[in-house]
Each structure stands twice: as structure tokens, then as C-alpha cells.
Amino acid sequence: MAAQYSQQYAFRAQKSLGLVSGAPDYAAVPGFESPDVAARTYVYSADGRLYAYALSTVVRIFQAEGAQLLQELALPNIVELDFSPRGTYLSTWERHTKLEEGSQHKNLRVFSVSTGEELISFTQKAQDGWQIQYTISESHAIRLVSSEVQVFRPSEWSKGIVDKLKVEGATSVALSPGLNPSVAVFVAEKKGAPASIKVYGLLTLTGAPTCQKTFFKADRAQIKWNTLGTQVLLLTQTEVDNSNKSYYGETGLYLLSAAGNFDCRVTLDKEGPIHDFAWSPNSKEFGVVYGYMPAKTMLFDQRVRSLHDFGPGPHNFISFNPQGRLILIAGFGNLAGKMTLFDRRTLTKASSIDAPNTSHCEWSPDGRFIMTATLSPRLRVDNGIKVWHCSGPLVHVQLTEELYQTSWKPANVDSVPQFPPQLPPAPTPSESVAAYEATQQKKSAAAGTIGGGEKKVGAYRPPGARGLATPAIFKREDEGGLPASYGGGSSNPGSGANTPTRYRGGTPVPGAPGYGPNGSHQGQGQRRHVPGAPSPSSNNNGNHNNNGPGGEGAKKKRKPKKDGAPALANAPAEGDEADAAPAPQTKRAGKKNANANANANSAAGGSGSATPVAGGSSSPFPIVEDAGADVGDSGVPPTPGVDGLDAAAKKARNLNKKLKAIDELKEKQKRGERLEATQLRKIEGEAEIRKELAGLQVA
Template sequence: MASQISQQYAYRAQKSLGLVNGTPNYTPVTGFAAPDVAARSMAYSADGRLFAYALPTVVRIYQAEGAQLLQELPLPNIVDFSFSPRGTYLSTWERPAKLEDGAQHKNLRVFSVSTGAELIAFTQKALESWDLQYTISESHAIRLVAGEIQVFRPADWDRGIVDKLRVEGATAVTLSPGLNPSVAVFVAEKKGAPASIKIYGLSTLNSPPTCQKTFFKADRAQMKWNTLGTQVLLLTQTEVDNSNKSYYGETGMYLLSAGGNFDCRVTLDKEGPIHDFAWSPNSKEFGVVYGYMPAKTMLFDQRVRTLHDFGSSPCNFISFNPQGRLIALAGFGNLAGKIEIFDRRTLAKVTAIDAPNTSYCDWSPDGRFLLTATLSPRLRVDNGVKIWHCAGPLVHVQLTEELYDARWRPTPVDNVPPFGTALPTAPAPSASVTQLEKNGALKTATLKPAGAYRPPGARGGATPSIFKREDEGGPGGAATPPRYNRSPVPGAPGYAPGAGQNGYANGNGNGQGQRRAVPGAPPGTAPQNADAQKNRKRKGKNAAGEDGADGAVGDYDGRQQGRGGPPGQGQQRGPNTNGRRTNGGQTPPAVEVTAPVPEEVVPETPATPGLDGAALDAVAKKVRNLNKKLKAIEELKEKAKRGERLEATQLKKMEGETDIRKELATLGA
């Protein structure tokens, strides 16, 4: 039976759409005619039997094996569509529009794949969670409408709603797989009332819930059932983090059993958001990636007991292969794109793959290959598909301009060869890989790991533990080091009692009307420049003019009016303008006032006995340099206390502390 369903993947780009055979040749599927216009969406049926794509005016359905056209539905403006689990029905969604007769636009329609006839239609305004959910046998279908769960029988759509359940405030519903399906309903937190999740049996929908749990801090949720449909994982998230530690809100996780015999919160031992979680195909264990970067990955059993700790690494993605034998941990998005593959039996790392700029990653149905794709509009360059073997080698590359979508053809696990005791060996790479290697397009330079960022003041020696990542021996918790106070500490150069930032005493740090303490200089001195001296002279002249004239304006010969213009056309200074110029009106009578010449103000500098100005500057510089050396020695001592290894030059510098202090004592500092 495995030979009847071959490995295959589909891709959709702005200017192309196609089906490609899998290992070992990776050649286009013969007989498939690509459309001449851009497709809006594409999809396989869950059993891998059918493939379809939507164009602006038509939806075409093919048999995936052999690419034979089965149906062509003249449906314009289809945005999205999906198949039922067995490929019996096709659901389509188009944007709602106003009809001329004022009736509601039924934009969600269900068609028969075999005949192409429309079976039922609904009004569905939102694109999010628009599709109906079917049981695996297609015996029932459900949809959530304004807090009401509606149940249909696909074999008899004409009967309409056969059962319904009203759950006030319900925002999400998920139908479980398995032979005895259950319905999980999530109610978000609202107006102080706690959020809740309730599980009902589909056959006994109006009976009390078999399991329920209430909790706070849950504005929205994501629910994942295990393969058997016996347990559900619930990831809750808030819009805002009240502790201001995360931009994306707070997250929590709960595990509930459909039978009602078990429910609990999944307690995680590292602070930070939950990035991803996934069930194992055996339905008995699940993995969680959580915490601030580098994130931690943990494997739990169905009773939330810890099975294995994968440690901390920069990852935000976890996926089991369909056989549950291999686990892929990766960091995508703003992370480097490194994929680590682990063997579930031995929990040992099999290989590591560098797949930067990856937007999509998925296991092949046989569990032996990983498909990674760089998609647009996430990234508009280097778009394409890469296929990797689980042992690490790259086996196929397809570069496609503006690639929108890529996916494997689904295949039931029973139709693929099982895994052996040993991992399979990698096949020979396809011709595309060989050609790119020959052209040098796949050659990547070996880059030295950059490590954690270190500010300039911390470079040149052993890395302090505060600047190390947690997986490199750094402190736990958030990866960002705490901010240091920029104000000088007591005893450090530039410190003055009451000083604010930047060393200004009793000020706001802007230096206006303030005196700044100069490191190493005697107290009371302040730097002066030519502009400052001119301003002081000008202020002295203005003050003298005000005292001598007592409100009168002196010397109207034009030198103070309009830069030498005639009287009455310039500007005059009044006694209460603080040096500002105001427009003059009539010409006042000339009054000769002899203003006293102010004495030049010289900044006071405390004299040092026995030293002239030049010697004072040399001593101040020497003291300042010695203080810098002492400060550096103190920092080295702190590093030694933290257990960091010091270099020989640093140890030699510490030995000279006594000589430096003696030299400072001789200088009187």
C-alpha cells in the first residue's frame, strides 16, 4: 500500500504553482498543468487523495496521484477553502458583500466533491476560525455562532441543525479526534469573571460537562488535542502583562482529560512566555518550549511529570515526527534558524541543521525529511524550499521568487514504511543541490560565534558572568543585565554631595547655572571658556548700567539702538527687560550718563601653597590618573571575588596598588 501513495509536495508562488515528486528525483509531477494566473490558495485533503487550488474565477480539484482533473467549480472570489477529513466535502469562504435585495450574503458554502453540487451555505463574517469542524468519520460537523455550538449531520444537510448548545461568552471551540469525540469550549475572562474551559461529549452535548476548569489571566486561548482525543492542552494568554516583563502578555498552560479524571496546571520552572508546545503522536507525552531567551525545553508525560530536560537554547519551535521517533527543536523568526534533532529513544542529539530565514518547517509523512521554506511576505528575498534528511544533509533545493506557500502531501502513517531500530541513512542529494554547490551558492563562510553583547567597558578580558547567556554559565532569569546607575558613586572621581546625573551638583543635569565637579581637580574650580568669560563681562556691564541710571536709558547716540542706526529706529533697553531689546517709540531726550567701568571678574581659585598654576595642573592630572588606576584595581578585585579568571597583566596591575597609594599620599591627595 505504501507504493500507492508516493511522496510529494506542493508550492504556490506569485507567478507559479506546482506539484513535485519526492525522493529520490524531486521532479515535477507529470500531467499537472500549472495555471496561467496566480492562485489565491491551495490545499490537500487530509488523506492525501485530493489536491485543489483556487483561482480568481474557478476552483479546480485534482487527484493528487497522477494529477488528474476531477472537478472544476465556477466559484469567483474564493479566499480560502478546505476539505473534510475523508475528502467528501469542500468548504469555501469568500468575503461578505451587500446584496442588492438586502438579504444576508451566505459566504460560507459546502460542496460535494464528487458531484460539485452546493449542499448548504452559511453567513460567516470573520475569516478566523471560519471552517466547520468534522469528526474523523464525517458523521457530524460543528460550528460556533455567537456563543452557540451548532451540530449538523453531513449525510443529511437538509435537516439543518440537529443539536445545539448555548455557552454564554464562548470564544473558541475545538472538536477532538478519535472514535468518541468531545467538544472543548473556551470562555474568555470578562468584567472580573474568570475564564473557563469546559469539555462536553458530542453525543451528550446538553448534559453537564465531563470536565471543566476556571482560571484568571486568559483573554484568548489555543487548544490542542492528543491523537486519541483523550486529553487537551490549553495555552492561555493575556493581551497585557501587568508585571511589565513581557511585551506579548502573560501565558499559562493547563492539561485536562476528556473523561474528567484529571486536570491540572502545567507548572514551569522558568520565568517568561510559552513559545510553543506539541503532543507526541503516541498521545502519552508532550513537549513545551518556554522562558526568556535562551528558552528551556521540557518533556512531560500525560500526568505532567517531567520526563526529560533538554536544557536552555535559543529556540521557539518544537515538533515530533509522525512516528514519534524524532524531535525537532528550532529557533525561527528573529532567531538564527538552527534546528536540532533528537532521538526520542536515547534522548541524544542526532544532528544540527542551519536553516536561516526559515518561515515554515514541517516533517514529511514518513518522518525522514524536514521541509523548510522561506516565504513571502515574511521575507521577499531568498524565497524557496529546502528539504533536509533527518541525519542532517541537504537533499533538495528549489529557489522560487515570491513563494507564498509550500506543504507536504499528507499520507496516513500506516501507508509509510516504519522506522527501524537504527536511523535511516541519507540518500544522495538531488541534482539541484549538486548544481548549487558547483556554482558556490551553498558555500557558507565559517563564522566565529559572536556570543553575548558586551559593552566597551567590559571588553578585553574574561567575560563577566553577568554578560553570559544562561546556557554559558550566566545568571538565571531574564537574559538582559540590570541597568547601572549613571550617577557617580561616593568616593569615585567626579562625585559631589547632592550631585545629579553627569556630575552636576544640585541640578537637573543640564549644567545651566550649575558648577560641575572636575575629577582630580581641587574643589571649587570650574572649567571656563572664552564664551563664558564674555557672558560674565556682559552681565557685569548690564548690572552696572542699571545701578547707575536707576531706570533711565543711557547713551542714545545709536550705539545701543539698532546697531548704529538713527535714534528712534532701533531698539532700546529698559531697566526691567533683563538685557532683552524692545522696539522703541518716540526718541527720548539724550541724557549723558557716565557708567562706571566694571572690574573684570576673575574666577576664584583656591591657591595651593608652594605651587604655581602650571605645577597645579600637572599635579591634578597626576592625581586623576592615579585615581583611575585605583578604580580599575577595585574592579579587578570584584571580578576575582566572583571567581573569574584574571590574566597575568591584570594580576600584575593589582600588585601595584600599594605603590599607587603611597604616591597619592606624597601628592597630598
């Protein structure tokens, strides 16, 4: 049996359809002719014996080995195909349409593969879940219609429904493999009623369920039986996450036994969504990838006891090879596409593979090779198929424009060579690998990279941080960074407990409670000064100034002069004291101060003066007095932008700024950073600047 195994795979593209033999040549299967028109879909039978594809007007069935044509069915507009487990029956589905005579459109049909005869037809509007589910012996078949599970005998399709189960609100159903098949029925949460899953024996549908469990937060579910059909994993998901932590809703994982002797929720120790889960072929353990990135991967036994922690990493995919010997953990989609393989016996890393832009990943039936493919329309560039050996090397490449579908030819585990105790050596790569690598080197050389490899582009680093080690606070947890800590007992991953203070909102904003001058946070009971408001001290002395926007002086503004000289925005009115007039200012600054005064006066109840509030008052906000504000006896704050320095002091300040910049350039030069010519000239002019500063005789 093992000698008859071949590593055949099939592919479907916009302009081609083909069968490819396996190692070592990966040549096209002789005798198979690609059709002239585009194919809509293809499918292998579960045992790998048959292969079928659908064109716009016909469906053809072949023997997979040798590509011998067995049947040709004149069926137009077929978009989905599916074989029964033993390849006895072929199901076809086409899009549902309304017929003119008003009768039901039977768009789901079942044919005999040996004779091509149509055996039965149904109306199936939805494309999701359209397949008819068979037992492995093909003794029974089931399908879900509304809230009713209908049971048929494929050997007696003409008798119609032989048994049925009514489950109110059922949204999905899964038939288990194994010799004693069971049916798992999921009911979604609706109108406050909890969701549930119920397991029935296929031969005792009229009786009570053998196992059931209810839970909340489950709008839809994914059901996976183990190979023996004794236990089932249920992944639940909500449409919306009420906690606003995820775009994709909340997820939960449950394990139930078909016999009804065990059921529980799989408790996961990291917060975040469940990305993927998979059963081992031995039906005794399963793996789960879960949590916010970097995600965590854990291996559990059939009693939900943790067996091994693979650690955090950028992963969202897990798969066991058909023999259960190797475990593949990878990150696809918006992740980098790195695959890591672990030996199940030793739980150590066996190899790693970089497969970026992968949208399809699949183990070969013998468990030695991995197929990765970039498919359209997920990505429309660099479409193709790559075959990797489990030890890491690339052994075959097939680049195909607008590739839509690809898969290995299935085979029973008993019909393939047994997986050796040690990792098998990689075969010699095909000629396509050398041609592919040469093409990649040419592209790299044209892009100006060194050595023909990909150009290494790291994360952006600001100039002040270049040449220094990355602090642990900015590293991912799997790269040696600080572990996730949510602090204060909170489970919210966005609490920012590990975020540096510079990027955290710990410092009050100006004007907020607790904000003080020079970065000092003054406590409750103190007074704060509002820019543009009269001085609290002048109010206490009884010197109220009504020249603000709320006073009478605001109504008597000086008109602009005819000769074009600008009028003062806050000029004193007639009868006001001359020493209360503010300093002259520009139009923009005057408008700014006027707005500030208006806001301050409106906050004080609309009066022209700000009333001070004592520290023990009932004010809802703490009042903090700004010690840095220079307010004179007149109660008018100084004009913004006028610092009161003479020309010598200003020049000395500018020279000190230049010296500080030169010191920073010297520090960069000591670290070995390359300076530009203009920066070097700045350093050379240091002596002249210090001489000029000494001449000013300013400390």
C-alpha cells in the same frame, strides 16, 4: 501500501503553482499544468488523496497522484478551501459583502467532491475559525455561531441543524479526533468573570459537561487535542501583561481529560511566556518551550510529570515526527533558525541543522525529512524550499521568487514505511544542492570572505577587552554563563542581580541622598554643600553675604563699559567689601553660577543666604557637606575651571598624562595587539618626555 508512498509536496508562488515528486529527482508531477493566473490558495485532503486550488474565477479539484482533474467549479473570489477528513466534501469561503437586495450573503458553502453539487451554505463574516469541523468518520459536523455550537449530519445536510449547545460567551470550539468525539468550548474572561473551558460529549450535548475548569488571565486560547481525543491542552493568553514583563501578555497552560478524571495547570519552573507546545503522536506525552530567552524545553507525561529537560537555548518551536521517534526543537522568527533533533528513545542529540530565515517548518509523513521554507511576505528575499534529511544533510533546494505557501502531501502513518530502529542514512542530494552551494560560494567570494564560507562576524568588543576571555557575567546561560538569579526573593527577571556594578544603579547620582565626595557615601545626619551657595561656616559666624541673586546686591549690577570690556556678572555693589567679590569669569560660567545660586536660595526659602541644617534636624533629605569644596572666609566659592596651578605644575601634569598613555600602549603591545604607526612614535618619544619632566623638578 508502503510501496505506493511518494514524498510529493506542493507550492504556491506569485507567478507559479506546482506539484513536485519526491526523492530522488524532485521533478514536477507529470500531467499537472500550472495555471496562467495567480492562485489564491491550495489545499490537500487529510488522507492525501485529493488536491484543490482556487483561482479568481474557478476552483479545480485533482487527484493528487497523477494530477488528474476531477471537478471544476465556477466559483469566483474564493480565498479559502478545506476538505473533510475523508475528502467527501469541500468547503469554500469568500469575503462577506452586503448584497443590494438586503439578503444575507452566504459566503461559506459546502460542495460534494464527487458531483460538484452545492449541499448547504452559511453566513460566516470572520475568516478566523471559518472551517467546519468534522468527526474522523464524517458522521457529524459542528460550527460555532455567536455563542451557539451547531451540530449537523453531513449525510443529511438538507435537514439542517440536528443538535445545538448554547454556551454564553463562547469564543472558540474544538472537536476532538477519536472514536468517541468530544467538544471543548472556551469562554473568555469578561467583566471580572473568570474564563472557563468545558468539555462535552458530542452525543450528549444536552447533559452536563464531562470536565470543566475556570481560571483568570485568559482573553483568548489555543486548544490542542491529543491523537486519541482523550486529553486536551489549553494555552491561554491575555492581551496585556499587567506586570509589564512582556509585550505579548501573560500565558498559562492547562491539561484536561475528556473523561473528567484529571485536570490541572501545567506548572513551569521558569518565568516567561510559553512559546510553543505539542502532543506526541502516542498521545501520552507532550513538550513545552517556555521562559525568557534562552528558553527552556521540557517533556511531560499525561499526568504532567516531567520526563526530561532539554536545557536552555534560543528556541521557540517544538515538533514530533509523525512516528513520535524524533523531537525537533528550533528557534525561528527573530532567532537564528538552528534546529536540534533528539532521539526519543535515548533522549540524546541526533543531529543539528542551521536553517536561517525559516518561516515554515514541517515533517514529512514518513518522519525522515524536514521541509523548511522562507515565505513571503514574512521575507521577500531568498524565498524558497529546502528539504533536509533527519540526520542533518541538505538533500534538495528549490528557490522560488515570492513564495507564499508550501506543504507535504499528507499520508496515513500506516501507509508509509516504518521508521527503522537506527537513524536511517541520508540519500544522495539532488543536483539542485550542488548548484545552490556553488552559487553561495560565488556570493561569498564576491563579498571577500575566505574559503567560500560565511564571514564570521562576532559581537563587538571594545579595544580594551579584545584578546581576553569573555567574563561569565556577560555570557548567556546556555553558553556557560552565570545562571539567572533574581535575588532578594524577587521573581522579577529585570532586577539585575547578575549585572556588574558598573552598569547597575547602585551608586547614588551626584546630589542624591547618600552621595559624598570622592565616591564615598556619607550617612544620614551630615551636611552637604550646594555648589554656588554661601559657606555654612560664614553663616554661623554671622557674616551674611547679600550679593547673591536673592540679595540687594543682585539688583545693582555694574553696567558694561563703553570700550567693549566685558562686565562682571557678579560684580560687587557699592558699599560691599572688596574681599567679598568673586573672581572674574566668563559670561557662560557666570550665568551657570548665577543659576546655581538662584536654585540654592530658592531651596532655602527665597532668602539671600543658605541656612545650615543640623544633623538631627527634621530635613527630609540628608545634608552632606562637601569636604572637597574650597570656600574662603568671604563665603564665596571659587570660580569653576580655575585650579590654582602654576605653569610648571600644569606642564608636569600633561607630561604625566602622556606617560600614562604610553604605558597603556606598551601593555597592548605585550598582549600581541597590533599598534598603528602614530602609537609606535608615541612609545619612541618616552625618553624625551621623561627628560623634560625631570627638568621641571616636579614630583
